Amino acid sequence: MSVNAEITEGPLSGGVLPEPVGQSRPILPGDDPFYVPPAGFAAAAPGAVLRSREVELALLGVIPQKVSAWQLLYRSCDLHQAPEVAVTTVLLPFGADPDEERPLLAYQCAIDAIADKCFPSYALQRGAYSPGSLPPLEMLIIANALERGWAVTLADHEGMGGYFGAPREPGYRVLDGIRAALSFPPLGLDAATRVGVWGYSGGGMASSWVAEMAPEYAPEIDIVGAALGAPVGDPGETYIRLNGTLHAGLPALVVAGLRHLYPGLGRVIRDHADDEGIRRLDKIETMSTVEAVARFARDDFDDYTDIPLADILATPEVLEVFDDIRLGGRIPECPLLVVHPVHDQIIHIEDVDGQVERYVEGGAHVTYVRDRLSEHLSLMVISAPAMLEWLTDRFAGTPLPPSGTTTVWSIASSALSPLHGLLTVGRTAVRVLFARPLGPN
Template identity: 40%
Template structure:
């Protein structure tokens, strides 16, 4: 186990913070350059998922196999709904499974670098965005489309995720971005995000224009926060649900591994996470909805309905410092003890199923939103059950900066897992680091990611040259 050496003068820490700030600024600036052109073309209006027939399951879909493609279309992706990304992309509607084990449908957005040879084999990365909303209008398949409009702008994904997408494209890899919450926004549900992520991978492997090698395709998973939770469920469900997939590794950043633990942010800057989680569980579990509505005040029920209809940025801004005790008719501990409530919260805890793929877990020690103890415990549980885990505990970053500052280190790990003839990751280790960006290779890699994204924005291919 690594330890942090003393820094009595604080010079090293200030230097790291300066580098971190510079890289964060570079990440933010590069977002504007991710587009395939600097001048924005006129937007083409995109209907909301609720009004778009593409999302409607066709008759008889229940008889199809999980991962079967039910419908596909080519789409244009964009930053801020206007500036087109320099990629080829499609949406796939596919058959999957819901949290009750019943047939369902979901959509994934699959991406290739512009000019990629579809006859050349390549790895596939499933990138789980942290869209963290119960509203279908906040799903990646909608908000990433050019012309998505105001709801898309409200739900625009973070700079870090767009840069992560650019990094993956720069390797010439195929990418699947699943709407792992399904059509009804089941963010915090147990198991279902895993099914939908894994079936999104199956659908991508069966989609001929991507030119993948079917189940032999090397696959990696990557997600942060809510996306880390979806990634965790996919890693845990894969051995039993999709054992044929050739999953080489799963990178999980600050995953919400214990939904109930989010209650510690009550009344804080991050208090919206409680409302987002409860509104999602009310969506997913009828018994949870019935029980919670017995104890929510009229104001509390109205807040849940409003939360359910909004995307993460608006919820985060409008629900800062909310005290949820004020919205309940019984004390919070008594609410958590209601059998229908306790049963659901208990089901949503990660760690009861053991991934067989190598895990890269990273977490900010001073994360204000996701308590570090939850992922300390998750790493211990996985390791005790025989999984292979590299766990990095970052002592500089908090929840909002770690996705950017931990990106390059994570990206390097993904490259090592997807490299031809990659060596096995064996055993477990925990590394306490000042910053995941303090490693020189990670810093160089982050600069390379930004340059690749920038040149891709200006019309140069950001994938490797393919002869």
């Protein structure tokens, strides 16, 4: 019910929001009163549900999905732990009995954009129009968790600002979204629920922050494992490598967002970028991921600065940002499965090797699989069976596989992936395409 949804208010709401009438598609988050913080929200505990509504999901906004879904507005915090609100979309398998025990999967979509039309809470709704955004395509992966009977939470982990590439705060928002899901009565979960974490690419980066921040921010959550696919590792190095390439729009998206979070970076950009460079950063904030990559292919920020880009990258303000957004500075306590293509055309293998090395040196249990044959996009699908089986084992309490690094020709034929895994993922994709109920058969 994405259009005329019943809205349930929490104790701090201060009244019932008006329901949209006659809308043909859901309202964008920036215009939707559901996302407006209620008065006094900052006094609530992190993860407290402030507002909820039932919604209807659809693949690409068109093919309705048979799954129970709600949106939760809850109290969280930003990069500096100042109170803010965030939204997560929570799912139960079709026809699920909330009294049955089940695990919770925190799946982080690859939002990889600033525009709110790319947020999962909007892009996954029936009637949503978000061409070029990535979360709708990930419904084909998320459905596999529902087919196994799991509950799922899909946080808008970039926050209302859509700050792609920001450190720490994606972890805060996801962890508070987990707290909100565990306390939301229709899901039937509780504090003892086992929680798994999963994401790929930009979602893998956000999931890394979840795993890193959990020990200090939400130690009470029973996170039994985090599956990290192509998790970026070092966003600063990724920016340097991708600038001027076919994928130059991705680092431009990161810079466009982070300039609002880091005053020093914003000042450097204002001082040294010309008017056209600033206009391009402003424009990219309105674009979906695919649109930004297509529009800014081979764009070189060196063409829009009054001094060489190398000199800008060497300034203390930029180096501070690069150091802050690098993953691996905090050590997860949950076991990790990391997968990455050796020949990834977007995220260099060395950057993920470095992230894993920092985790291992800090004492984390990491099973790291490097895939020789896949590239960035294909590995997301090919690795899904291994991720699902590994998470299933963590929920079941199965003994962990050995910690260590393995380089394979394809993860699809590795010990982590069952032979029928890709067929099962394919069958689930067919169920999504044909609007079949999503839940255990």
